[in-house]
Amino acid sequence: MSKGAGLEVGEASKVAAGANRGISILDFVFRIVAGASTLASAIAMGTTNETLPFFTQFIRFRAEYDDLPTFTFFVVANAIITGYLVLSLAFSxxxxxxxxxxxxxxxxxxxxxxxxxxxxxxASAAAAIVYLAHKGNTSANWFSICQQYNSFCERISGSLIGSFVAIVLFVLLIILSALAISRRR
Known part of the structure; x- marks a missing residue:
């Protein structure tokens, strides 16, 4: 009876190790996808600008991401998270x-x-500014700029999508870590 019980415990630990290895591989893949997502978001937002001519070619209106500190914070935060994800691949x-x-x-x-x-x-702070860029706020006399700066708004909206994808992946990474830790204890 003790031989059978020993084999069952050994087999159970092999199954648990295999499950943890599967969780670790999924963790690695999620980190790569999240890193690519945050890097793409930082690049898309950081390279966003659009120039509109006014009445003459000498007077132009220009919209750049660094006109708003919120977008600068967004780019820096995404760059920091990308760096962290690259470094965390070693642990993964x-x-x-x-x-x-x-x-x-x-x-x-x-x-x-x-x-x-x-x-x-x-991402939330940038989303609030993107919403104002698209919809404006008539109560505060803030007008929508997306009718004039169409490609600018498309790029900043697209960069938000990448960050929100990474947020979902981080939630999944935390759940995977909790699952792996609970299986070990």
């Missing part, structure tokens, strides 16, 4: 090789939560 590879590493999983869960907070703050 470690988790694939050593599926039982719990300390680094806890560290990544904490850092992922902080990164999620920063990215959510930046």
């Amino acid at each position: 590879i470690l988790h694939i090789v050593r599926s039982g590493a719990t300390g680094t999983r806890i560290l990544l869960a904490i850092l992922d939560t902080a990164a999620l907070g920063l990215l959510t703050a930046a």
Whole structure:
């Protein structure tokens, strides 16, 4: 009876290690996709500008992302998150090789939560400005600029999509980390 029980425990630990390895591979893929998403968002927002001619060719109106500090914060936050995700890939590879590493999983869960907070703050602030650019606010005499600066608005809206995709991926990364840690305990 003890031989059978020992085999069952050994098989159960192999199954758990295999499941944790699968979680680690999914974690690695999510980090790559989130990093690409935040990098694309930072590049799209950081290179956004549009110039409109006024009555003559010497007078022009120009819209750039750095005209608004919120968009600058958005670009910097996305760049920081991209850097963090690139650095965290080393821990993710470690988790694939050593599926039982719990300390680094806890560290990544904490850092992922902080990164999620920063990215959510930046994307939400930028989303508020993008909304004003599209809709305006007649009560405050803020007019919509997207009718004039169409490509500018399309690019800043597109860059928000990338950040919100990364936010969803961070939520999934935190859930995966919690799942892997709970399987280990």
